[in-house]
Amino acid sequence: MDRISGLPKTILHDILARLPDKDSARTSVLSKAWRETCCTFPILSICSKQFFRSQDVTIEYSHSLIDKVIDYVGRRLLRLCDRGLAIKEFKLVMDYVDHEYMAHHLDLWLKMAIESGCEVLQLHLPGAVLGAEYSQDKFYDLPLNVVESKSLTKLELNGRIRVDQAFLTHSIKLYSVRKLKLCSLLFTHDGIMDHLISHCPVIEDLTVTNCDVYNPLSIGNPPVFRFNKVNSLFLHGLHKLKKAYVQGIQEVYIDAPNLEVLHFFHHSPTNPLTSFKLNLDSFTNLRWLCLRNLKISDIGDKWFLELFSKLPFLERLELCRCSLFERINITSVQLKILVLSHCSNMEEVNVDAPNLLSFTYRGNNQPDMSFRRSSNQLEVKVFSIVDFRHLSSFRNCVQNIKPQNIWPSVSLSIFQSFPVEPKHGEFQVSSIPPTIKHLELRCAPENKALYFPFMNYLFSSCCPKSISFRLGPYDDDRKAFIEFFYELLMGRKEGKCHCSSSNTKCWWHALKIVNVACSLKIDENGDFKTMLDALPKRYNEDRIGFILEL
Template sequence: MILYFAISAEVEKKMDRISGLPKAILHDILARLPEEDSARTSVLSKAWRETWCTFPILSISSNHFFWSQDVTIENSHRLIDKVIDYVERRLLRLHDRGLAIKEFKLMMDYVDHEYMSHYLDLWLNMAIESGCEVLELCLPGGFLGVEYSQDRFYDLPLRVIESKSLTELEFTGGIRVDQAFLTHSIKLYSLRKLTLCNLLFTHEGIIDHLISHCPVIESLTVNYCDVYNPLSIENPEVSRFNNVKSLFLHGLHKLKKADVQGIQEVYLDAPNLDFLHYSPSHSDASFKLNLDTFTNLRSLCLWNLTISDIGDKWFLELFSNLPFLEWLELSHCSLFERINIMSAQLKVFQLLRCSDVKEVNIDAPNLLSLSYKVNNQPSISFWRSSGQLEVKVYSIVDFRYLDSLRKCIQNIKPQNILASVSLFIYQSFPIEPKHGAFQVSSIPPTIERLELRCGPKNEALYFPFMDYLFSCCCPEYISFRLGSYLDSKAFIVFFYETLMGRKEGKCHCSSSNTKCWWHALKIVKVTCSFKIDENTDLKTMLDALPKCFSKGKISFILEL
């Protein structure tokens, strides 16, 4: 008991010393904690309670009070009132003392717009009046079935664009921006970051008009916003909507980062643009993007482009027009069967789900990372490459196409590149292969790393799954990423015991001139990413997983 009080006294002394720090430092400490943890500090002492009462950052999510699936017609107002009461107390406490509200972030998974609109107007007004610098409002969308429901939107007040203090502004979800924004005075002179996602505009020109009055904007995100059309005469109960079709922005000399998705025609006058993520809308119309003007661009992500939009010399022109490009990502694009990448500056190239590509030729002597995720497994040839190159292959195990993974690895040229290959298995199909399907006439190539993010749930497929992998490659390092797709401890144990040669009776040595992969195995060392005694056995590691680390790794280091 004496020891307990001695320890408690020492803890209190340390807490007292922290409590004596300047309030600005204490606020900085709270800012680095999650909202619920920072709120708990108010019970530590009177000094911490005062610190919490004057904390100028409010980040509030409805998930802290209720889950949207638990809301019913009978209890909706009672649950929403919990959020309203909490926000009102926090805002009024600061507002009544004349204290600044530096950040106000509100994320609602469920909202009754008619019931809450008055409060939202009041809260935004209080935040702006107090000199708010960061304002975020995320509401559930107004989309209902195939049409927009007008009563499921919150009408954004004009007061928002009168703030001279705002540096970051983010609106997401069921928010409607009225045509009155076109004629109202915009005073966002300090705004550096603007995010508009899944909003509904009553006029297409509002976005252009709004952004053009943000002279120091550095980061811009416009994703899948829609334009509302007037009610049809034939059916006045139904409203119609279309994607925003175009974005024309001039004079954005400070813009460094742009993320534009769901817009078919984009023109940005941004000579200092450093990063661009672009995806046109899902339509048959051709996209228009002034890529050739971004001469300082270093990172480019292009999604959902089609072959009709990309000419034969597109890649050659791309790298000549963008001489400083270091990062290129192509995702879900319909491209030519063969593409050539030639760049002295390129360091990262990602080819993700571009199913038409069958051959990729890369001449990039400074390339450090290549990642590709495709189902048809193209051939990858490096004309010149860096000694630090890492190749990441994301694949599936599908016993219906037994040669696909093997060809994927064998199609990487030259062979010395294989020493830098990491293979990630992220999906498998539960179909049992035919007996003897994995016999091979040559030793599979050696790769650096194999990471399993999935595994068979059916015990009958344990050995075929493992045998298939090792008929395609011989990894020096195997890891299981836990807490994602793979949660089968039984499979990991089977995997380990097979590596240790305890199940040799199932191998195919008798029907093949090539010895099975595990016969050459000398040492298997087991490690894990969470802190545990290095001499702990595998079973103890697995039993400790839920207590130690929900997303950890167990790894096998192999020596042949």
């Protein structure tokens, strides 16, 4: 007996709300009860990919494809409205279509959703118009009735949507909006965005990314339009705001004393901002700060020294693709998570954070890392690129992490390798390589002749307690590398180590016990070859590894 279909409709609606959109739509074929449930489901999520593929869209046939979407959405909305049912959520994602052709229908759909008490509205129109230039008349004009909704709690606008100057003088009634997201919009006046956001008094989560403003030039007939990035953001009185994500804006002032999370990104990673303004002084309750693509060196050497005094509760700091000083000093009692990712110029990092739990470094250069005071729970993660031509830099990266009691907490992830045949004696070391927590390999030599030199090189730099392979699709070449390494560890394949002329024995001589670990669910009595064959040829999280006792 199908007992699920007999559940109250509110429970069935809750089940549908927890399913992916595609699976939710499929339930209509299960039974009459489920078909009725789908017809009365107050969440309408439409994506153009449900109706056609982007590669099928051509200039000649784009309108015929759009008509399928128009017909389906119109019928669904009318069915709900005719039954007097509320539309709690309306999400529309349209790619690679002519929004001008759909403008009338979009206006009608938004009007129906708003008037029925819609709580969540997500309008994504990111796709380009086929055969059209990037001009201001190829955008969908957002209707004024969207900002008259008192029921909206979440509003997301993304893509080719134009917000007209009329919004500056119109009555905005977004009294219940807690989450607002404005992405890649076009404003006809540079003050509209500030005006719109400031009239969301209970907003808690704000995202603003890569929005443009345009002004007509007195050149040509019709006049030419120039697009510029919105240069500044000035917001006042947002006492409820807890999270802000800002990208592509140079000058930001936000009066939000309760802000806890701030992500401030410049839009171009290849051209860091030479100057920017950010009012950190007002964020006294900030817990998480993420800065990306900034030239911080222009601020002055005191920036790091003042940062933690201005933000006494800061627990997480992330700096990504920033142009930093050659030497940075970070001192904080509250800091728990520190991330430095692909920051140029940095040669030395000194951290004095007794409560730090996680430090992550990503980059091609290997700076010296020193931890003056550290928690016994600290985990250090280093993501790097290995190159046989620069052996000493990688080895020094590991050995120059100080003090030595940090080494057992270090995890290394190797993303890419450029293996070439090393010179004779390249692997000789004068001291025992440090023992680290984990080594993850996301690359493998293509040349089988370099299998042993590659692994021997890594183990001449560090002795991991465990190794895992995350090599993407496990094709035959990648499996051959893992199988070679397994046989090497188990002593079934001869290899020539490079410590014969040195008094310090290498990892090969120190190895005692090897255990195989696999994330796949297979027969516990299966051999290694069975595990290897079970690895998927498509990329996923499944992996195989080894636990070593030295």
